[in-house]
Amino acid sequence: MQIEDIKINLANRKEFLEDNKNKMFNKVAIFDVNGFGNINHYYGYDFGEKVLKIISLRLENRFLNSKIYYLGADNFAATSSAEISKDRFIQTIKSIVWYFGYSPIELEGYKVYIPLRAGVAINYPELLFSAEFALKQTKIVKHNLVIYDSEQHHICHPNSLSIEQDLYWEAQIIEAIRKDKFEIFVQSISNQFEKKYEVLVRMKNSKGEIISPYFFINRAKKINLYSEITKKVIQKSFEYFENKNIEFSINLSISDILEKDVVDFLIQKIYEFDIAHFLTIEITESEGIDNLEELISFIKIMKNLGTKIAIDDFGTGYSNFSYLVRLQADFIKLDGSIIQDLNRTKTAKAVVEAIVFFAKKVGIKTVAEFVSTKEIYETCKELEIDYFQGFWFDEPKNVKELKKEI
Structure with a gap:
């Protein structure tokens, strides 16, 4: 037969x-x-x-x-x-x-x-x-x-509760994408000479409450909707910062960069809003960089357009200095967990000193995340870190509130 x-x-x-x-x-x-x-x-x-x-x-x-x-x-x-x-x-x-x-x-x-x-x-x-x-x-x-x-x-x-929770969040994410319930928040990245902003995403649930990405980002990845959220962030942040002449950054995961649809959308919007020279792409380093050649190609495209590149959470995951040179990063964002331990352990301070020393040698600027106290801030200045971000300066705020400042 x-x-x-x-x-x-x-x-x-x-x-x-x-x-x-x-x-x-x-x-x-x-x-x-x-x-x-x-x-x-x-x-x-x-x-x-x-x-x-x-x-x-x-x-x-x-x-x-x-x-x-x-x-x-x-x-x-x-x-x-x-x-x-x-x-x-x-x-x-x-x-x-x-x-x-x-x-x-x-x-x-x-x-x-x-x-x-x-x-x-x-x-x-x-x-x-x-x-x-x-x-x-x-x-x-x-x-x-x-x-x-x-x-x-x-x-x-x-666990019946865990199943119920997963189904609840799946429904919330789908509804938020369908009804455009994502909002952009920002947190300043500054030193004594300049101030720029990192764009952060928040979601409104069915009750209108603002939800932290802690509750929905990983779940969105599991149901293959994370790229839709990334595109929402690109669109909304570009719309907000258009014609403001203020530098800002957005976060892209390795999975975003390997998603052709996301990269095509990003390039299209960079041309549409003519915003490349004010934009920094923050790449989450802790996810691991297994697709190094693809990442380098992406970075070349972005730099040719005029954007800057930051490696986020440096000091965790696959941290090593050798690929930083190949990636031609403009900024290294020091992992917040190390910054918080600066005044607690000699190891944390030694790691930060080594990263800052290397960065200065190759012309990369450094950013300290999670600067939450005056003591941490003073130590970061002592170590000659270039920029600071954290609750000691400000908390993430809705861009609607930021309008009052700029």
């Missing part, structure tokens, strides 16, 4: 939801084909459709005592009733994940590996909800299998 003649004769998503509603099973595994989009793009959609058919046959052949469903796109589900033991169900899933990971599909002269990720839930009142959450967790914990078993807490047991 030709592959073209094979149909995906599995129960569909509608049947799956109906069976779940009728409590037809007490165990469920939801499978996601990891990187299936790449197969479609590289080999073509017809090839991808054939691969899905083979996957459905493989699952049917190995799950002899379970019902298999095709949920659409690249998602499948396997369910089992109480008659089948939990251990047997889990063992089958582990075998499936291993088999797909090490046994390529051979099709039309190609060998294609099809790694699966699986989220499993056993004996939960909200079975589907827990299985979908388990599948999400596979990306976070970087493991191809996450099992939520109501009886085996040591395997993995989802």
